[in-house]
Amino acid sequence: MTATNGVSVFVQNHAGRKGVPQRMSFENWIRAIPDLRRRRVQINLLTVGISEGKRFNRNFRKRDYATNVLSFSYAPVPGEKKTWLLGDLIICSPVVAREAAEQGKPLRNHYAHLTIHGVLHLLGYDHKTTVEASIMEARETRILATLGIPDPYA
Numbered sequence: 001m002t003a004t005n006g007v008s009v010f011v012q013n014h015a016g017r018k019g020v021p022q023r024m025s026f027e028n029w030i031r032a033i034p035d036l037r038r039r040r041v042q043i044n045l046l047t048v049g050i051s052e053g054k055r056f057n058r059n060f061r062k063r064d065y066a067t068n069v070l071s072f073s074y075a076p077v078p079g080e081k082k083t084w085l086l087g088d089l090i091i092c093s094p095v096v097a098r099e100a101a102e103q104g105k106p107l108r109n110h111y112a113h114l115t116i117h118g119v120l121h122l123l124g125y126d127h128k129t130t131v132e133a134s135i136m137e138a139r140e141t142r143i144l145a146t147l148g149i150p151d152p153y154a
Helices: 023-031 050-061 093-103 107-122 130-146
Strands: 002-004 007-013 041-048 069-073 085-092
Touching (some): 007 023, 041 107, 050 085, 050 093, 085 093, 085 107, 093 107, 107 130
Parallel strands (some): 041 085
Antiparallel strands (some): 002 007, 069 085
């Protein structure tokens, strides 16, 4: 875990090294999110394989397949002292790799997109309606542009 500009990111890799970005990459992508500037937050990020990804999705979303990214916002219990924990992200590396290949995108760019997408969910953004999706996608696209990554929706 490292803290820079008030953002602490704890990364744990259960997916193996192949194609999974280094911790510093995840930190840089998360730090590019303007909503986190001047805030002190902690984000836990776990990369997993298919079986673990499927288990998380089944247990928490009642969907029996592995998905690319899951976000779990942290809600403190009544009376709990102030915490900086924003929440947890679970990224299923084989799903990310498959999607990047299918979409003809560089793997790192797809990881960056899904990391930012997941953190925006932790911040309250969503895509359940067309309007929400437009707002969230525009936000993702602007953040990715600051990192030199093209629009993932183009």
